[in-house]
Amino acid sequence: MERILIIEDEEKIARFVQLELEFEGYQVEKALDGREGLALAKAHPFDLILLDIMLPGLNGIEVLRRIRLFSAVPVILLTARDTVVDKVTGLDGGADDYITKPFAIEELLARIRVALRKKTTSPSSAILEAGTIRLDPVRRECWVASEPIELTKKEFDLLQHLMENINIVLTREVLLEKIWGYDFEGETNVVDVYIRYLRAKLEEPFALKLIHTVRGVGYVIKDE
Numbered sequence: 001m002e003r004i005l006i007i008e009d010e011e012k013i014a015r016f017v018q019l020e021l022e023f024e025g026y027q028v029e030k031a032l033d034g035r036e037g038l039a040l041a042k043a044h045p046f047d048l049i050l051l052d053i054m055l056p057g058l059n060g061i062e063v064l065r066r067i068r069l070f071s072a073v074p075v076i077l078l079t080a081r082d083t084v085v086d087k088v089t090g091l092d093g094g095a096d097d098y099i100t101k102p103f104a105i106e107e108l109l110a111r112i113r114v115a116l117r118k119k120t121t122s123p124s125s126a127i128l129e130a131g132t133i134r135l136d137p138v139r140r141e142c143w144v145a146s147e148p149i150e151l152t153k154k155e156f157d158l159l160q161h162l163m164e165n166i167n168i169v170l171t172r173e174v175l176l177e178k179i180w181g182y183d184f185e186g187e188t189n190v191v192d193v194y195i196r197y198l199r200a201k202l203e204e205p206f207a208l209k210l211i212h213t214v215r216g217v218g219y220v221i222k223d224e
Helices: 011-023 033-045 060-067 084-092 105-120 153-162 172-180 190-206
Strands: 003-007 027-031 048-052 075-079 097-100 128-130 133-137 141-144 145-151 212-213 218-222
Touching: 003 011, 003 033, 011 027, 011 105, 027 033, 033 048, 033 060, 033 075, 033 153, 048 105, 060 075, 075 084, 075 105, 084 097, 084 133, 097 105, 097 141, 128 141, 128 153, 133 153, 153 172, 153 218, 172 190, 172 218, 190 212
Parallel strands: 003 027, 003 048, 048 075, 075 097
Antiparallel strands: 128 133, 133 141, 141 145, 212 218
16 A cells, blocks of 8 residues: 655645545545655655645745655655746655645546656666555665664665565575675575564564575565
8 A cells, every 4th residue: 555645734724635535545644744754755665745835834846855865765746836846846845746725626636646667767766565564765764664674784675685586586696686695605594594683673573474595596575
């Protein structure tokens, strides 16, 4: 289920859009000012952000600039000012699209679908999911449900490669070469050791079964 963050100070508009998006099957959170919205964007992974330009405290353009320092999440600007300058400023600042108020909800939904389709064609910025586990390759963050999980660089790289190859059995040799490199001279069971580390952090505390062992071959994450 795709997660959308609404950053909009007009509460009636924010609530209306939230209800429409939830009806369409999206998971939605909302913030009523720029600072709250920026904090949510930093704390949780979102698939798309709807961002009003005219916000109290921290305006939408500044929120967008700060978001782009740590995330490539698609952003659609909501603006009450139908001027070329505002649109150009927003697009140059890293927005993916904009829509002018008042807008038809059907048009907003269509623009959201387009932005999400574009996002799925860019694996470098896509949130990876397997069951309740979510991985953000851009921010190098991992969650089980809504709980953040701290991973080392090698743990993260190994989990990312497995999640990028759902339902594909990866041999120990392939994982060793991909994560540790051709010239790795350490212990030959290092892959098994790091799989145990991941299971200790991701599976055992949450009673999950994520990484499956294929005896004599390697490991796989199944889309179950």
